[in-house]
Amino acid sequence: MMAVFEKSPRLRHIGHLDIQRAVQRALRRSGLPVSYSKGFNPHILLTFASALSTGYAGRREIMEVQLEREVSPEAFLSAMNAAMPPDMQLSEAKMLPDQHIALMAAVQAADYTITLTDDAAAAAIAAKLPAFLAQESIIALRRTKSGMKETDIRPLIHTLKAEGNALRAVMTLTERLACKPGMLLDALAAFCGFEETPRVMVVRNALLGADTAGALAPLETL
Amino acid sequence: MPSCGSEPGGCGQVKEENPLTMHEKIEAMLEKVQKAPRYTGGEMNTAVKKWDEAALRFAFCFPDTYEIGMSHLGMKILYHGINSQPDMLCERVFMPWVDMKALMEAESVPLFSLESRTPISRFDVVGFTLQYEMSYTNILAMLKLGGIPLKNAERAEDDPIVVAGGPCAFNPEPLAEFIDAFMVGDGEEQILELNRAILEGRRAGLSRMDILKSLCRVQGVYVPALYDVSYNEDGTIAAMKPNCPEAPEKVMKAIITDLNSTYYPTEIPVPYTDIVHDRIMLEIMRGCTRGCRFCQAGMLYRPVRERSLENLVELAMSLENATGYEDISLSSLSSGDYTCLAELIRELIRRMKEKRVSISLPSLRLDSILKDSLEETQKERKTSLTFAPEAGTQRLRDVINKGVTEDDLIEKVRDAFQGGWSSVKLYFMMGLPTETYDDLDGIADLAGKVVREYFAVPKDQRAKGLRVTCSASVFVPKPFTPFQWEPQDTQEVVREKQRHLVTALKKVKGVNFNYHESDLSYLEACFARGDRRMGRVLLRAFEKGCMLDGWGEHFKYQAWREAFEETGVDPAFYAFRRREKDEILPWDFIDCGVTKEFLWREKERADAAVTTKDCRKGCNGCGLQRFKGVCSFCG
Ligand code: SF4
Numbered sequence: 101m102m103a104v105f106e107k108s109p110r111l112r113h114i115g116h117l118d119i120q121r122a123v124q125r126a127l128r129r130s131g132l133p134v135s136y137s138k139g140f141n142p143h144i145l146l147t148f149a150s151a152l153s154t155g156y157a158g159r160r161e162i163m164e165v166q167l168e169r170e171v172s173p174e175a176f177l178s179a180m181n182a183a184m185p186p187d188m189q190l191s192e193a194k195m196l197p198d199q200h201i202a203l204m205a206a207v208q209a210a211d212y213t214i215t216l217t218d219d220a221a222a223a224a225i226a227a228k229l230p231a232f233l234a235q236e237s238i239i240a241l242r243r244t245k246s247g248m249k250e251t252d253i254r255p256l257i258h259t260l261k262a263e264g265n266a267l268r269a270v271m272t273l274t275e276r277l278a279c280k281p282g283m284l285l286d287a288l289a290a291f292c293g294f295e296e297t298p299r300v301m302v303v304r305n306a307l308l309g310a311d312t313a314g315a316l317a318p319l320e321t322l
Numbered sequence: 323m324p325s326c327g328s329e330p331g332g333c334g335q336v337k338e339e340n341p342l343t344m345h346e347k348i349e350a351m352l353e354k355v356q357k358a359p360r361y362t363g364g365e366m367n368t369a370v371k372k373w374d375e376a377a378l379r380f381a382f383c384f385p386d387t388y389e390i391g392m393s394h395l396g397m398k399i400l401y402h403g404i405n406s407q408p409d410m411l412c413e414r415v416f417m418p419w420v421d422m423k424a425l426m427e428a429e430s431v432p433l434f435s436l437e438s439r440t441p442i443s444r445f446d447v448v449g450f451t452l453q454y455e456m457s458y459t460n461i462l463a464m465l466k467l468g469g470i471p472l473k474n475a476e477r478a479e480d481d482p483i484v485v486a487g488g489p490c491a492f493n494p495e496p497l498a499e500f501i502d503a504f505m506v507g508d509g510e511e512q513i514l515e516l517n518r519a520i521l522e523g524r525r526a527g528l529s530r531m532d533i534l535k536s537l538c539r540v541q542g543v544y545v546p547a548l549y550d551v552s553y554n555e556d557g558t559i560a561a562m563k564p565n566c567p568e569a570p571e572k573v574m575k576a577i578i579t580d581l582n583s584t585y586y587p588t589e590i591p592v593p594y595t596d597i598v599h600d601r602i603m604l605e606i607m608r609g610c611t612r613g614c615r616f617c618q619a620g621m622l623y624r625p626v627r628e629r630s631l632e633n634l635v636e637l638a639m640s641l642e643n644a645t646g647y648e649d650i651s652l653s654s655l656s657s658g659d660y661t662c663l664a665e666l667i668r669e670l671i672r673r674m675k676e677k678r679v680s681i682s683l684p685s686l687r688l689d690s691i692l693k694d695s696l697e698e699t700q701k702e703r704k705t706s707l708t709f710a711p712e713a714g715t716q717r718l719r720d721v722i723n724k725g726v727t728e729d730d731l732i733e734k735v736r737d738a739f740q741g742g743w744s745s746v747k748l749y750f751m752m753g754l755p756t757e758t759y760d761d762l763d764g765i766a767d768l769a770g771k772v773v774r775e776y777f778a779v780p781k782d783q784r785a786k787g788l789r790v791t792c793s794a795s796v797f798v799p800k801p802f803t804p805f806q807w808e809p810q811d812t813q814e815v816v817r818e819k820q821r822h823l824v825t826a827l828k829k830v831k832g833v834n835f836n837y838h839e840s841d842l843s844y845l846e847a848c849f850a851r852g853d854r855r856m857g858r859v860l861l862r863a864f865e866k867g868c869m870l871d872g873w874g875e876h877f878k879y880q881a882w883r884e885a886f887e888e889t890g891v892d893p894a895f896y897a898f899r900r901r902e903k904d905e906i907l908p909w910d911f912i913d914c915g916v917t918k919e920f921l922w923r924e925k926e927r928a929d930a931a932v933t934t935k936d937c938r939k940g941c942n943g944c945g946l947q948r949f950k951g952v953c954s955f956c957g
Contacts, residue, residue: 113358114594122366122594125646128677129366142678155353183646185366217350299353 107158108187116151130183133168149203209308210273215266221298226262359595360388363436366592369405376411381445385460393599402587413437433468442468452490455849462864493909496856498546507542507575535568542576559906589644601649610655618800625953706745714764744785753797753811766826793836796843804924807901816840847897853908917945
């Protein structure tokens with residue numbers, strides 16, 4: 101069963117592992133026939149399409165749960181919504197075909213709203229956005245296991261526009277390659293000549309996959 | 323905030339300040355602090371009650387961090403107990419960590435509750451739980467951060483009524499200047515009665531003082547302002563007298579006779595973030611019949627009251643369904659004594675199997691029946707086993723009435739090593755009354771014997787990696803124990819003994835030795851048996867920046883010493899002095915069920931190294947027998 105859930109802004113400081121544990125406990129409360137792994141330390145068979153960083157909220161996060169027997173999406177939704185905390189409600193559930201590609205591998209990009217707390221900074225960035233995007237390449241620093249690495253994030257930015265004091269961005273997010281909001285902001289701050297990266301509130305609106313024609317679309321619709 | 327309707331930041335009850343501003347300030351702070359989940363709230367099973375619909379609002383304050391407070395069973399019971407009343411609301415408040423506290427002060431954000439982010443000064447009642455003497459500075463810090471005057475005499479008519487309960491309320495005197503009313507004894511019903519009385523008083527338009535006087539009719543409530551204390555020339559207490567007709571001469575603790583019929587929550591909050599005890603805690607009984615003479619809890623929580631097996635199984639099931647926790651631990655002072663322990667565990671294992679819940683016993687009894695059922699479920703959980711012989715020789719164990727023999731211990735350790743455990747923790751106390759260096763050497767002896775038991779198990783049958791950890795804490799004499807008259811070892815003596823132990827244990831291969839700085843235990847001793855004058859020291863120490871004393875890195879011993887000097891209070895008077903039999907002790911006005919006569923009798927037996935039997939084997943006349951039908955073991 102695949103389900104879409106929210107991580108409300110109130111919970112944005114809760115890390116991915118804690119969110120994962122909260123979902124596991126909700127599943128245990130729900131009374132749904134969840135499957136457990138075999139072995140010494142059995143755990144619920146639960147995966148997430150993508151881990152959401154500490155500090156970010158998510159509107160349409162995606163999880164997949166294995167069940168022992170068939171349950172209708174409606175029954176799944178209502179059992180889970182009764183069991184999930186108010187700040188982590190589900191909006192959709194859907195049965196996945198037996199043979200489907202791993203959700204994690206299907207994610208291609210993500211859609212973010214990045215709200216700046218400082219209006220002046222927001223205005224300055226909005227003004228410079230066309231010039232920023234006109235660059236041929238944008239080198240950003242990315243932390244990896246083997247130290248800082250330079251990445252050209254320009255090809256990873258699919259769309260980027262200003263909406264009031266926020267930025268709306270669709271950026272590549274795969275297991276191999278990603279442009280996270282933090283990298284984008286660092287690059288924007290450097291481009292605008294800010295001394296430090298402005299404070300923001302990040303909401304991940306959707307996880308996107310590629311449809312048969314290769315166009316990006318919300319993962320849960322594919 | 324889902325907990326309070328549409329408006330973020332507190333239901334419109336914040337009047338002085340634009341509610342959005344305070345909410346925004348908090349949100350901005352959360353971006354900067356180390357562990358934001360301590361302050362976010364919104365956990366599963368936290369109360370979602372409308373502020374305006376509650377007639378009485380209670381701020382439950384735990385004077386330590388979120389992780390500690392959320393691990394505390396009593397808080398969860400009372401939190402849901404108050405919220406189960408249709409006209410009452412209870413929200414949680416914890417001590418913010420230094421980083422958050424500094425930001426709050428800089429931005430003038432008052433201490434707020436987690437659920438609705440309401441400043442604590444807006445609650446009708448602000449209640450602290452007193453678990454540990456060294457959290458007292460945190461209480462002052464929380465009051466100050468909440469904008470509530472520290473001293474009860476300085477509070478205005480519409481300030482919240484500040485109450486406190488918990489084990490340390492059995493000697494409330496060091497906090498007498500700061501707390502309006504103490505609650506002594508079992509809290510479940512008492513706290514509701516207290517709230518009712520306050521509510522009635524408010525409705526009747528009574529003055530603050532008259533409301534406080536009216537609280538005296540609730541069993542176990544002590545209002546310090548209604549008593550005067552006079553002192554002798556040598557500093558001991560001459561008399562403590564009520565100064566109004568409402569206040570009783572003696573405050574009798576509240577006792578719940580039947581735990582099965584009292585309130586126990588069927589849902590408890592499930593935190594997102596890691597806390598110390600993140601599991602279901604099932605209180606299987608209250609009280610203890612063993613009668614260890616150093617143990618305050620063992621006396622305070624008498625008589626023993628067991629919950630019935632049916633009640634416990636039912637509670638466990640509903641708690642499991644409401645929380646989804648993976649672990650249940652049985653909680654009590656000595657779970658091994660619970661009458662139907664084996665049946666209880668077997669039944670819990672049977673019912674919880676499908677949900678893969680593991681059952682853990684804090685003090686494991688490795689009876690053969692239990693062994694099998696435990697092995698079945700806990701294959702992977704061979705963590706370390708804990709034993710508390712408390713003293714190194716049989717003579718000293720007899721003095722403290724710790725009914726453990728060396729043979730018992732060795733047998734259990736052997737069982738454990740044979741059962742695949744390789745890690746054992748041994749807890750001892752040093753500085754017990756009558757202790758000699760022979761007793762300290764006994765600790766090293768015992769540790770050596772434990773190590774030998776491990777190597778006695780054939781190599782291919784024992785788990786690898788022997789770890790024996792020996793911890794020795796410094797004994798702190800506590801009120802309402804047979805040792806309440808005893809001096810604590812001076813710090814010089816403690817240090818000398820610690821050096822001795824280090825050397826003695828170095829010779830035992832495979833043993834790790836842990837001990838603590840004695841400074842904290844020394845202060846703890848001053849407060850544990852302190853009187854009202856210790857309140858002056860507390861206030862001064864707080865003004866000098868003392869706070870979070872229980873957190874090693876924040877403990878400012880030098881500041882405490884200065885606080886004693888500047889207030890002219892002699893710490894040795896409280897910690898190192900032997901009290902006379904007829905001295906009026908600061909807590910004598912409280913009747914904890916156990917009588918002073920019994921305690922003195924026990925003290926004399928301790929001096930003679932004579933043990934007293936477990937009262938499941940026959941009543942020892944501790945004082946509870948005075949009340950008909952309260953103790954089930956006194957016939
Ligand atoms: S009254 Fe007797 S049986 Fe009951 S706790 Fe006291 S000593 Fe034990």
